[in-house]
Amino acid sequence: MRHSLSRIAHRLHFHLSRPGQKKFDRALRQVRETQEWIFRSQLRRSAATEAGHALGLREDMSLEAFQEAVPLTDYEYWRGAVERQWQQGHNVLTGEVCGRYQPSGSSEEAVKWIPYGPTVLHQIEAAVDPWLSELYNQEPRLRVGKHFWSFPWVPADYAGRVGNLHEHVGLSLAKRRVLAATSVVPPWMVYTSRYDAFILANLCQLAAARDLSFLSVWSPVFALDLLEALSQRRDEVAAVLNGTETLVDTAGHPLNAQAAALLQEWDGHLSPEFLRELWPSLGVVSASDGAAAAPWADAVRALLPAVRFQGKGLWGPEGVVTLPYRGSYPLAVRSHFYEFVDLDSEAVVPAWQLEQGQEVRPVLTTASGLLRYALPDRLLVSGFMQECPTFTYLGRAGSVDIVGERLNPTVAETLLSSLHNMPARKPLTLIGVDAGRPAKRPFYLVLCEGSENAASDQQLAARLEIQLREHFHYDLARDLGHLAPLQCFTTRQARAIIRYFGERKNRIVGDTRPEPLIHWEGDLHPLLEAFLAQDAAA
Structure with missing residues (x-):
């Protein structure tokens, strides 16, 4: 009965995602038209906001006039406006009420808060649909069992601003309900008060999901952290799964006596054999695998050799740039308006003017109200999927220069x-x-x-x-x-x-x-x- 319900939920999710894939396929042949429509729509929204008035934006202005009015920006440029948007509720950066603020930041950055309203969520959904629809088509193992979607732990001080942190919040209400029925991790786990409790709760949910078929994390480092923590804390996890202990500071306690017995018999050595026994149905791992993430992705592949490893493309809280599709990483052409800084000439060009071999830095204009937002990432234009550029991720664009050494x-x-x-x-x-x-x-x-x-x-x-x-x-x-x-x-x-x-x-x-x-x-x-x-x- 449980497997039948799982199959129905996955079939429904595929059915809901398929129209988005068809729209994406059409957009691959109409890059300029698609991007110009997104630009016009965003300009109309932004011109009516406080930030748009300050920049002198008009609905009818040309792309060239928009580029003259709005400089290339970063988070510091928008920080004050984001705070006012959060305090006032709307019409500073966007006319929509933003129900959540997505935290962002690398190991070199403090937390940045990206406003998420309904339109930016639909923009993310426009990239999620073709990705997941194709995965469902290619990988039969994904059509049953549980899916693990990672989300970062956030201190309790931030909980009021964050909202729901699930990775699939970019989906419509119907899709979120379907995914809730097939996901390993319940929403309450984001509110654990301590990081060690958050990790233990993740481990218990994962180990209890013997029918795990899909594992999605932002970074392969986090995947390795989870697997190693499962080895180190296997006795704690087993005690929760067999009911002798309960999770602290959580609202649910997964039970699975069979998984508990496996963990109790395990010597803690991480091996492909043990992981295959624990999760025999695991079909796909999705994580970053480009540039600095490559050796860590290889380490995950070595532990899960029978599992397909799919690179994630370039996604972030600020927006999505590329997605894995048909063996490549095309631009998420239906999501945001994109410009690119040529790293050699420093010229800024729209997506339809890119040429193969260019090294570029992406610039996003999204429904969050962050206009011409330059990401610190380097991309190589590797080719084209019909009219749509495809990319190879080269790494971050920042540098360190303490005494003039200029390392990048x-x-x-x-x-x-x-x-x-x-x-x-x-x-x-x-x-x-x-x-x-x-x-x-x-x-x-x-x-x-x-x-x-x-x-x-x-x-x-x-x-x-x-x-x-x-x-x-x-x-x-x-x-x-x-x-x-x-x-x-x-x-x-x-x-x-x-x-x-x-x-x-x-x-x-x-x-x-x-x-x-x-x-x-x-x-x-x-x-x-x-x-x-x-x-x-x-």
Whole structure:
């Protein structure tokens, strides 16, 4: 009976998503017409808002006039307007009432709040429909069982502003109800007061779902965190699943005696065999797999070799840029209005003027009211799907420049990629450390995950220093004595260190996205020693 209801719910979801896929297929042949219609619609909405009045927007203005009136923006440009929108309810950035504010931020950023009203949710739905409709068509295993959609834990202080954090909130009410019937994680889990309770609740729901068929997370790092936490906390999870313990600070307690028995018999070693036994129906894992996320995606693939791993494309709280479709990553042409900054010429062009081989940075104008919002991501125009450009994700566009060394994510990714075949360690990030004191010169540190070995770290640092000094400005800073030599630090606590960096910047926890290059202000070594002590204790 349960499987029959599951099949009906999945069949209904496919039926509801299919019209959106057909519209997307038509838009692939009509990129300019589709984008111009979205531009006109957004201009009409924005011209009636407080922000639109301040910028002098008019419904009938040309794209060129719009570009002259509105500069390329970032969150700081809109921060005050977002706060006023939240306090007043509407008509600052958008004429709609925004029922929720989606938190955003990488390991280098504090929390940013993106207004979500009905129209921006429909824009996201326009990208979700073709993605999921195609997946349902291609993967029969997805048509039964439970689906896991990850969402980040948010401190209780933020709960009133956030609203419902489920990853599929961009869907219509009918689709959300269908997904609620097929999803592993219930809505109340976002309101757990502590991060460790949030993780335990996720683990219990996942382990209880023996019919799990789909796992969707933003980052493969979070997927690995969950799997390793399941190993470490298997006794706690088993106690909840067999009913001898209850989850603290939650409104539900999953029960599954069979899963509890599996966990009690498990020695904790993460292996493809055990994960296949726990989730025999798992068909697809969806997560980021481009640029810095690639080695972590490979680690997930190694643990789940019989499961299809699908890259997620470029999605974020600010909007969606690309989606996985027909083996490529086309522009989500029906979602927002897009412009692109050519990274060589700095010219700004609309989607219909892109050419294959260009390296670009996307600029979004969305129904959230954030106009000409430049994302810090680099994309390569890899080709075209009919008229629609397709992209390869190259990484983040930010840089670190403490004393004139001018390092960027591309340099960092090249350095880290040289370590990907080393079995004893996995490179996580390159950190620019600025202690802020004249007595301590800034330096760069490669943070790796693995077993601590100081002698090996020193040898590796010397080798990587030679490689990094091929970058002219870094080499000059070293020759002038402005930078101390590169260091390397390997610990099993590497991901915990990155999470700590995010917490220090008030970033949303549980949404860790690998960044190849990070800037740290302050003395780093006491922090590393503290985590090393935890490593030794473990």
